[in-house]
Amino acid sequence: MEPFRTWIDLLFPRACAACGGPGAAPICESCRARISVRPAEGCCRVCGKTLVARDDALGTAEPLCLGCRTRRPAFDLARSALPFGGPVRPLVHRLKYNGGAWLAPALSEYLHGCVLAHWGAEAIDLVCPVPLHPARWRRRGYNQAELLARALARRLGLPFAPRLLRRVRDTPTQTHRGADQRRANVAGAFAVPPRALPRAYGRCILLVDDVMTTGATLDAAAAALKAAGAGRVLALSLARD
Numbered sequence: 001m002e003p004f005r006t007w008i009d010l011l012f013p014r015a016c017a018a019c020g021g022p023g024a025a026p027i028c029e030s031c032r033a034r035i036s037v038r039p040a041e042g043c044c045r046v047c048g049k050t051l052v053a054r055d056d057a058l059g060t061a062e063p064l065c066l067g068c069r070t071r072r073p074a075f076d077l078a079r080s081a082l083p084f085g086g087p088v089r090p091l092v093h094r095l096k097y098n099g100g101a102w103l104a105p106a107l108s109e110y111l112h113g114c115v116l117a118h119w120g121a122e123a124i125d126l127v128c129p130v131p132l133h134p135a136r137w138r139r140r141g142y143n144q145a146e147l148l149a150r151a152l153a154r155r156l157g158l159p160f161a162p163r164l165l166r167r168v169r170d171t172p173t174q175t176h177r178g179a180d181q182r183r184a185n186v187a188g189a190f191a192v193p194p195r196a197l198p199r200a201y202g203r204c205i206l207l208v209d210d211v212m213t214t215g216a217t218l219d220a221a222a223a224a225l226k227a228a229g230a231g232r233v234l235a236l237s238l239a240r241d
């Protein structure tokens with residue numbers, strides 16, 4: 001299927017990556033109009049999760065989800081640009097599995113908007129992607145988080161640090177796991193290599209991934225940056241449920 005799709009992309013480069021229809025690539029006007037950014041209101045102050053009735057059960061004045069109240073993640077704050085539905089789902093799938101590397105610059109526009117809406121670029125020192133394990137990188141040929149982070153760093157005019165973090169352990173896919181299992185699965189999977197330590201120390205690092213599900217991966221990656229002495233870690237993902 002994949003080589004065939006690559007051929008289609010070559011022959012009809014102007015098809016929309018979300019709906020496959022004609023129109024300005026990579027995302028047609030009608031899909032673009034259906035993409036809405038995640039609202040800033042009604043979210044957990046720390047992880048950005050949309051608050052539900054269950055989260056308010058403990059009734060504190062601070063808007064925190066139950067998860068962050070129970071166990072504070074290693075990142076200081078996390079936000080996601082887009083809700084993971086509508087045209088966003090096929091776009092993310094395409095970016096990740098269907099040789100969709102060419103989509104990253106267009107999608108980084110949404111990450112850029114999210115950074116400006118929540119944090120601004122001034123406070124951030126470097127942009128760092130969540131790395132793939134080298135074995136997985138070889139299979140896929142690219143890391144979608146790295147492509148997004150690179151395009152975002154360019155938009156923000158900030159240094160890009162793709163080798164600040166390393167994935168030291170390959171982890172099985174997270175897809176069918178619950179929150180606790182996901183956390184155990186990625187615990188200790190990341191490290192800052194000794195030569196990168198001076199770059200992390202005391203810095204405010206913008207950590208970028210494509211999708212945030214329970215936040216376990218961003219948490220584990222942020223824990224490695226904090227262990228290396230990072231001052232702040234702001235976790236940013238393109239999409240989240």
Ligand SMILES: [Zn+2]
Pocket residue numbers: 016017018019020021027028029030031032
């Ligand atoms: Zn479309």
Ligand SMILES: [Zn+2]
Pocket residue numbers: 044045046047048049064065066067068069
């Ligand atoms: Zn939270």
